Amino acid sequence: MVSDSVLSAEAECCAWLCASPRGAGILLRTLAACAPRPPLAVRLAYTLGNMAAEHHHARLSIYNEPGGIDVLLTILESYTKRNDNDARDADSDPDLHSVGSDLGDSDGSNEDVLIKTVRVVANLCLAEGAGRGLASAHAARVAAALLGCLRLAEAPPHTELTDEQQSSWSERRSELATAALATLNNITFYRDPSDIPDPLEDTIDKICKGVL
Numbered sequence: 001m002v003s004d005s006v007l008s009a010e011a012e013c014c015a016w017l018c019a020s021p022r023g024a025g026i027l028l029r030t031l032a033a034c035a036p037r038p039p040l041a042v043r044l045a046y047t048l049g050n051m052a053a054e055h056h057h058a059r060l061s062i063y064n065e066p067g068g069i070d071v072l073l074t075i076l077e078s079y080t081k082r083n084d085n086d087a088r089d090a091d092s093d094p095d096l097h098s099v100g101s102d103l104g105d106s107d108g109s110n111e112d113v114l115i116k117t118v119r120v121v122a123n124l125c126l127a128e129g130a131g132r133g134l135a136s137a138h139a140a141r142v143a144a145a146l147l148g149c150l151r152l153a154e155a156p157p158h159t160e161l162t163d164e165q166q167s168s169w170s171e172r173r174s175e176l177a178t179a180a181l182a183t184l185n186n187i188t189f190y191r192d193p194s195d196i197p198d199p200l201e202d203t204i205d206k207i208c209k210g211v212l
Helices: 002-007 011-019 023-034 038-054 056-064 068-079 110-124 128-136 139-154 163-188 199-209
Strands: none
Touching (some): 011 023, 023 038, 023 056, 023 068, 110 128, 110 139
């Protein structure tokens, strides 16, 4: 898993993963099983995000995988409610050693899992079929999950932070807010005018009014 997540950033390796007929399904099922473990979840979401960013076929495979969207949205829903004071040191989390050294600036935090998972959803929208599906069949749940990410991004830290910790914390929260807003923008692109109350319009209205 460690090597797969890093190798997925390489064009040839990512293409191989995307071409595998079982690749998306295996990754999504593994993500569901590892969801409570941030250092592992962040790697799997990172890999899926790379696949969805690079290949049209992968976007459709991820979207069409039975239960796949539920896995992604469940992670967004659950991680916005997790306690960010959970210990994340090497002694308390045996998975943490696999993050950071070879996965860019990832720190295995709850926010990092959210950022990587939101990125998957955003990239799925690059395929019209997936984008329209998310904007119709999953609109209410997607809107609620993204609003939860924005609330978390705006919330103050639960504990006092050092200057270095504050800088890292602010950067992660800013990245999360940007990713959530970009995804919301992608989803609304596919929304058609309707007489039925639109959950996305309500979410956007709250954002514009600053009522998160």
